[in-house]
Amino acid sequence: MNKKLSVVIPCYNSEKNIENVINKDIKIFQEQGIIDFEFVLVNDCSSDNTWDVIQNMSQEHKNIIAINLAKNCGQHNAIMAGFRHVTGDYIVVSDDDGQTQMEMISAMLEKADEGFDVVMTNWEQRGKRSVFRKLGTALNNKVSEVLMDNPDKIPVSIFFLAKKFVIEEVVRYNRPYPFVTGLILRTTHNIGVVNVEQLQRQSGQSGYSFRKLLRLWLNGFTAFSILPLRVASYIGVLSAFLGFVFGIFVIIRKIAMPEVAAGWSSTVAIFMFMSGVILCVLGMIGEYVGRIYMCINNTPQYVIKEIRNGE
Structure with a gap:
């Protein structure tokens, strides 16, 4: 050679x-x-x-x-x-x-x-x-x-x-x-x-x-694709749709069976689920914004x- x-x-x-x-x-x-x-x-x-x-x-x-x-x-x-x-x-x-x-x-x-x-x-x-x-x-x-x-x-x-x-x-x-x-x-x-x-x-x-491996994975995860943000959008749309369907279900059930007591457990569960989704999406967006900031900073x-x- x-x-x-x-x-x-x-x-x-x-x-x-x-x-x-x-x-x-x-x-x-x-x-x-x-x-x-x-x-x-x-x-x-x-x-x-x-x-x-x-x-x-x-x-x-x-x-x-x-x-x-x-x-x-x-x-x-x-x-x-x-x-x-x-x-x-x-x-x-x-x-x-x-x-x-x-x-x-x-x-x-x-x-x-x-x-x-x-x-x-x-x-x-x-x-x-x-x-x-x-x-x-x-x-x-x-x-x-x-x-x-x-x-x-x-x-x-x-x-x-x-x-x-x-x-x-x-x-x-x-x-x-x-x-x-x-x-x-x-x-x-x-x-x-x-x-x-x-x-x-x-x-x-x-x-x-494990920490370094996770950091390396995040580099590939966020540096070369916006797919995670799109997935977050899809999750948001799906969650909103499920919340709407569940709301319709609760209304119909109350009309059909007025004796059913409205409970707070389902409300808390839904609130915790939606809060978790929101925090995950915000965290993902924050990861992107933080990396953009580091790039602008010429790190x-x-x-x-x-x-x-x-x-």
Whole structure:
């Protein structure tokens, strides 16, 4: 292959993994005849010595760029930071925990050469994951199917390969809530799929808590579709219709059976139901308005504190 390959890896608390991961990937590239490549390692303000490790690696290898973020911004923001520093013709996003099967890179490149703009990976077999991770993955897949115009239900994964023009379009998005999957699907539907097996984590545990998974899901849920607002409108119309029908029913029942005592329990139940619907809709609208405010405020996706590239 005479085209350059860039690998973006967001790093968080991976001081024990990242060096082994990079050394293994370099060996795989050499075995597969990939000689022109670079790694862009983005430290997402880890609490351990990850930055020290990757900056030392960047001094030892001229094809490694180390980026240190000033605060923890999340995986997708870190990926966006990496995207803005790649120089390759093909860009791969990988993990820092050793679970990514980089041996499949040749198959992914072959798939891209068939004419696909992006090559996603479909996990045939996954390592041991918590219930929260499984739930988060299911939510992200459902978001991509329903809200992000993914009619073919293409499996989405953070391990994918994209051509340069796709990433150039993705990085034009400069708002504070990036969702990489949504940006990819917004750019192209010409996506190929390669089946891979997820390897076991080398050490440590995932940096994704349920709260972070929920936040990531909300990014995709609110940043790329107004369908939730439409659903809220439909719920409002349905609730109003049911309230009207119930009101007619109460009137008819009172006329037909005047001895039936009017109770307050049904009134309270209806009031609580309608109040809950109203609060849910207001909360949804508030989420959108809050994100609009953050965008108008020019909240940055990330702040780069330091860059090392072997110079």
